[in-house]
Amino acid sequence: MDERKKQVLHAIITDYIETAEPVGSRAVAKKSGLGVSPATIRNEMSDLEELGYIEQPHTSAGRKPSDKGYRYYVDYLMQKEQLAPFEAEFIRQSLSEHFSEMDLLMQRCCQMISRLTNYTALVALNTQQHKVIESVRLVSLNERQLLLVAVLKGGEVKNRLIRLRESVNPDQLLSLERFLRQNLTGADVGKLELTVLNELLAAFSQQQSVLRRSLELFNDFFAPHLGERFFSYGTHNMLSQPEFKDYDKLKSIIGALEEDDVLRSLLENKAADGKTSVAIGKELGEEDMQECSIVTAPYDMGNDAQGVIGLIGPTRMSYQKAVPLLEFMAQILSELHRKD
Amino acid sequence: MDERKKQVLHAIITDYIETAEPVGSRAVAKKSGLGVSPATIRNEMSDLEELGYIEQPHTSAGRKPSDKGYRYYVDYLMQKEQLAPFEAEFIRQSLSEHFSEMDLLMQRCCQMISRLTNYTALVALNTQQHKVIESVRLVSLNERQLLLVAVLKGGEVKNRLIRLRESVNPDQLLSLERFLRQNLTGADVGKLELTVLNELLAAFSQQQSVLRRSLELFNDFFAPHLGERFFSYGTHNMLSQPEFKDYDKLKSIIGALEEDDVLRSLLENKAADGKTSVAIGKELGEEDMQECSIVTAPYDMGNDAQGVIGLIGPTRMSYQKAVPLLEFMAQILSELHRKD
DNA sequence: TGTTAGCACTCAAGTAGCTAGAGTGCTAAC
């Protein structure tokens, strides 16, 4: 892979990303600025094809990048495009507005990603991992209402109102609260299984119904699925991509993006190394998405939330725009936390 | 509009709903069971066209229903299809599982509607209208943490943790709690404007920072937009409809369905009379959706939530299936509440 | 040895012309 081959590959990829048309030797000769004739370029292209970086849709067409070609481009050739100052400012502004409501914040992220790139945005939000219960309180609001409160390390609060059929005396209440505190303080919400709670429930089933009821309610406000959420926005952008002009293809992609299961499998493990990551075509491992690429960046808002922001588009994607954008946004999100 | 015309119209519409192809006189003659010849049917069809109930795509094609035709069908001709017992049971089961988590419940609704009909489901959820604050409490968790709690009539609880920079003495706390209780008890959360809260804030700005901070935080957990949510599912079903094989049309529809604003305008005011409602084609008032119909049914889960479930598909929609399905689901949702 | 011009060859996409078939409207007979 000498220098000239790299330049040829680079020219082919950038041209193809722009036009979605196979690139011919003539166009490369002009665009690459190498000062050689199309015939020479043809030889290089023939080599590149043999090496697997580009491919020919049919004999008399130009070349287009293969997954391997994009991979090489992303890893070695691509020059990240700097964010326009107004874009950076816009992102910073929009994100700071919604800091306290995670759902809104993530919806906003999706909209921004999608609008700034014209691809489809994907976001995973985990609000419950490594959330340790710091304290448990059982507060009497009035004779017939108890409030069960769990404060998590980091400040989030979970609670549930419990309506009583009969009133309880303060002593009962105190012993109950003590019991809960002993059994739940220090527990990790993300790992609190229903079984654990059920065991607790069973162990104290001889006690009066008040307790049983409170534990039953604990069950579903700690349920693990509540901590993990997925957002997406901009699916309609898929329709503008010439590579998805096949209805069945499109249908299976759009259908898949509506399923949390699929989003989970696309985004999971992407936060592992803390770096922006690019998955191209078959690398995604999804049958229906062999012509898609996904770019993801993990963010960490401390105890409030961690997760991944990302986008999905055709493999012919403007990686040089997508990568720095997501990097920047993830950084801003992570910083939001520290400011607080 | 004599009896025979009605039968002809009915035959045309049911056939067209099934096949999406213009219906010819021969087909109607056979299918309607009127025992007259195609020529006779042709005369009737000519009349129906003049009356505006059906239209001809081009001279040598059959007829297809107009918006007016569908309207007549829905209002007078349609026979609601009874839900299959297993469908009813399935719905009942699925909905009872998720009763306590509104978001999940509504997502489930969407999935069911979409899967049982192969159209796109839309749901509006309002959890905050007519929610009156029953009591306000300010609970000290420890020296540096206060918990601000508002209990709403009906049992929902809203709260926010407040971290203090300096500790407060119990007297300050009590007077603060009293102040909040006096000013907020009985207020309607849905109508609590930022301005009101800001006035409160201003009025007490001379007090110590603890108070100010607590009020600031009140602001965003009562913000009205949080009470209104929209869900959709099954957008990919739009792709299977032959009427949407134009990419631009499809793109604008799918794009629109991703916007809360659009969903709001499509679903609002549909709960007014408490009945299932059908909006056909141009009746929707949306430029891009002239070839779509929406069926909606309001539900009322008391203080927990009210809203609208619905679905959107082509005007050539199986109304006789969609209407009873939504009616049934809305009824189940409303009953879920009463059971509790 | 690498580069280039020239040329024959290939293939997709677009265009024009044709045909088949479905369906109509009209007329005249029943």
Added chain:
DNA sequence: GTTAGCACTCTAGCTACTTGAGTGCTAACA
């Protein structure tokens, strides 16, 4: 009022043809 018959219309699908982009190969050149 109903029906059969018939001429007419229009679309969808098919075939054949043309165009043009792009290639690979060869032979000449620096």
